[in-house]
Structures are given as structure tokens and as C-alpha cells.
Amino acid sequence: MFASRIENLVESPVREILKIIDRPGMISFAGGLPAAECFPRFDYTSLQPCHLQYGPSEGDDRLREQVAQSLCERGLRVELDQVLILSGSQQGIDLVAKLFVEPGVRVAIEVPTYLAALQAFDLFGAQYCGFIADDPKPDGTSLTYAIPTFQNPTGHCYSSEQRQSLAAACDATGSVIFEDDPYRDLVYDECDRTPVCSYIKEVDWVYQGSFSKSYAPGLRLGYLACSKPLVQKFVRLKQAADLHSCRLSQQLISTLLDTQDDRDLIGFYQTRRDSFQESLQYTFNHIAEWQQPAGGLFYWLKLKPEFAMDTRLLLQQSIAAGVAFMPGEAFYPAGSKPQSSLRLNFSHATPEMARHGLGLLAGIIETARTGRVQQSNSV
Numbered sequence: 001m002f003a004s005r006i007e008n009l010v011e012s013p014v015r016e017i018l019k020i021i022d023r024p025g026m027i028s029f030a031g032g033l034p035a036a037e038c039f040p041r042f043d044y045t046s047l048q049p050c051h052l053q054y055g056p057s058e059g060d061d062r063l064r065e066q067v068a069q070s071l072c073e074r075g076l077r078v079e080l081d082q083v084l085i086l087s088g089s090q091q092g093i094d095l096v097a098k099l100f101v102e103p104g105v106r107v108a109i110e111v112p113t114y115l116a117a118l119q120a121f122d123l124f125g126a127q128y129c130g131f132i133a134d135d136p137k138p139d140g141t142s143l144t145y146a147i148p149t150f151q152n153p154t155g156h157c158y159s160s161e162q163r164q165s166l167a168a169a170c171d172a173t174g175s176v177i178f179e180d181d182p183y184r185d186l187v188y189d190e191c192d193r194t195p196v197c198s199y200i201k202e203v204d205w206v207y208q209g210s211f212s213k214s215y216a217p218g219l220r221l222g223y224l225a226c227s228k229p230l231v232q233k234f235v236r237l238k239q240a241a242d243l244h245s246c247r248l249s250q251q252l253i254s255t256l257l258d259t260q261d262d263r264d265l266i267g268f269y270q271t272r273r274d275s276f277q278e279s280l281q282y283t284f285n286h287i288a289e290w291q292q293p294a295g296g297l298f299y300w301l302k303l304k305p306e307f308a309m310d311t312r313l314l315l316q317q318s319i320a321a322g323v324a325f326m327p328g329e330a331f332y333p334a335g336s337k338p339q340s341s342l343r344l345n346f347s348h349a350t351p352e353m354a355r356h357g358l359g360l361l362a363g364i365i366e367t368a369r370t371g372r373v374q375q376s377n378s379v
């Protein structure tokens with residue numbers, strides 16, 4: 001009765017965890033949620049009855065123009081007709097999957113990678129070929145999916161060499177590159193953020209960004225730019241999916257982009273990142289290893305060998321104690337060997353709550369380890 005691909009559709013662990021983080025007292029390190037204190041003040045008076053009417057599938061021209069200009073400024077030369085406004089950049093992943101993936105198609109992905117991209121690619125029957133930034137391997141793949149700037153979940157930002165070598169590898173092998181770039185504006189330390197797609201000479205490319213992380217995720221707005229041969233295909237896929245993105249959201253963002261942004265977004269997040277680092281050093285130094293991210297919203301913790309465990313097994317207990325986190329294992333494709341790890345969002349909880357929550361979480365991991373050691377001694 002159902003299409004056979006539905007068997008590949010698994011629930012998103014993040015979405016499941018997000019359902020419970022609003023419980024009173026819950027400290028959440030789970031989602032990639034921007035801090036609500038940072039939402040911009042939108043000019044709702046800019047909304048007109050015409051924004052309630054159906055609009056173009058490509059998106060409203062003014063916003064497309066603003067996006068095209070901003071992409072040119074970051075080194076990706078595009079014309080307005082190469083830009084498509086999306087209903088959140090998650091929609092871009094769905095459209096790319098529809099365009100390129102069918103059962104058995106090989107997709108090169110960073111391992112670990114954004115779990116909702118795996119969810120979307122899985123639905124269409126993708127097979128994966130994992131790579132790391134130092135050694136991109138798109139050989140034999142139709143599509144390469146990468147998050148080069150403040151990767152989700154690891155927070156890694158590719159160096160200039162890594163960017164150029166990924167582009168060169170895609171050009172050499174004919175693997176279409178799909179660059180997902182929702183975190184680029186959340187930058188705290190100097191680093192190269194040039195789009196990998198700007199180095200592409202031969203293959204088709206897709207670059208996407210989001211208004212969720214630096215503006216407001218509830219608007220559900222993102223954008224995609226692509227090489228010219230792909231434009232019409234994406235427009236038709238978008239038409240078939242939802243006709244067009246919300247025009248009220250487009251108008252709000254477009255008006256905001258024309259005004260001076262007086263929020264100190266970077267200062268706010270940088271302070272949270274730095275105090276999270278201090279709290280981690282205090283609570284997790286003996287348990288895990290990590291690198292401070294230069295941008296984005298996440299710390300990626302690898303548990304030290306003596307603490308190695310499947311962190312999914314800690315989730316229930318942790319939630320019962322009032323702390324939500326994302327088990328790192330969720331970011332690995334099925335069948336791969338996940339590293340014992342945690343992804344912790346640092347932007348949502350206040351520094352005081354974060355310190356308290358990290359202490360609780362560290363305690364849960366230590367207790368689990370003690371229990372395991374005692375069990376193995378008694379065998």
C-alpha cells in the first residue's frame with residue numbers, strides 16, 4: 001500500500017528531543033536553537049495584503065536580489081535567476097535528494113554529518129561513502145554533501161586548502177557538490193569562509209544558506225543558488241513541493257536586510273561559547289576531548305577511551321535528570337562505526353544553567369562508567 005521508500009524513513013532524534021525541551025526546568029543542549037533573546041525586531045508594518053497572495057516559486061525578486069548580492073560579496077558569483085528562496089534550508093536538502101538520489105546512488109558525506117540530511121537522503125535510497133575534510137573522496141559518487149563552515153555536528157571549519165581540495169576533487173571526479181552553509185554568519189574567530197562552490201570549475205554545484213540561525217527559524221526561510229543547468233529543475237521541484245515559500249516571511253526578512261542590524265548577535269554567542277568552554281573544562285576535562293569551535297552553535301565532545309559508551313543509552317536518564325543533549329551516534333549513517341561522542345549546543349542555555357547541566361551530564365557519564373567497571377569486575 002505504501003511506497004517502498006517509506007521503509008527507509010526513520011524518525012529524527014532531534015525532532016523527538018525538541019518535543020520535550022520546553023518542559024519547565026529542562027536544560028537543553030540538544031537542538032541547534034538560536035537564543036530567543038537574539039531574535040530581531042521585525043517591522044510588521046511592512047506587511048501588505050499583497051503578501052497574502054500566491055507568489056513566484058523562485059521567491060520574491062527583492063529578496064532574491066539581496067541574496068544574490070550577498071553571495072557575490074562572499075565570492076560566489078551568481079545572477080538573480082540562479083537564486084531560489086526555500087521554505088527553510090531543510091527543503092533544499094529534500095529538493096537535492098529528489099533531483100540526484102535514487103536507490104543505490106552513492107553520496108559522499110562527511111562522517112559524522114547533519115542527521116536530518118541523512119534522513120532525507122535515506123528516504124531516496126542513498127548509499128554513503130564517508131570522508132573527512134583532509135581527505136575528500138568523491139570518487140564513484142554522484143553527489144557530495146558537505147558543511148564546510150562550522151560543520152554540524154563537529155563545528156569544524158575547513159581551511160582554505162581543504163576548501164580548494166574538496167572543489168578540485170569534485171571537479172576531477174564529476175561528483176556534483178552540495179554545500180550546506182547555515183552557520184556562516186555565526187563567526188567568533190577569524191577563519192576562511194569562502195564557499196567551496198566558488199572554486200568549482202567543471203561540475204554542477206548547489207550552495208544553500210538559511211535565515212534560521214541568524215534571524216528566526218520559525219519563519220522557515222532559506223535559499224539556494226546553483227549552477228545554471230540545474231535552475232529549471234529546482235524551480236519545478238519546488239513548484240511540485242509547495243508552490244512557493246511564505247511571502248510574509250520573505251517580506252519580513254527582506255525589510256530587515258535593508259535596515260541596520262543593531263543586534264550584537266556575535267558578541268552574545270561568543271560570550272556563551274566562551275563561558276561554555278570554561279564550564280566544560282571544569283566538568284568534562286577528565287571525560288572527553290574537544291576543540292573550541294570558531295563559529296556555529298555546537299561543541300563536539302569525543303569521550304576518552306575509558307569512558308567510551310553508546311551515549312544514546314544515557315539519554316533517558318539524562319532527560320529524567322533535566323538535561324537534554326544529542327548523542328553523537330545519531331550523526332553517523334546506518335552501518336558505520338560511530339565514535340562515542342556528544343553534540344552540545346551552547347547557545348540556548350544561560351551560562352549558569354549550562355554549568356549546572358554539564359555537571360549533571362558529566363555525573364551521569366561517570367556513574368555509567370563506574371557501573372560498567374563494577375559489572376565487568378564481577379563477571
Ligand SMILES: Cc1ncc(COP(=O)(O)O)c(C=O)c1O
Nearest residue numbers: 032088089090114152210212222
Ligand atoms: C547543516 C544544516 N543544514 C540545514 C539545516 C536546516 O535549517 P533550516 O531548515 O532551519 O534552514 C540545519 C538545521 O539545523 C543544519 O544544521
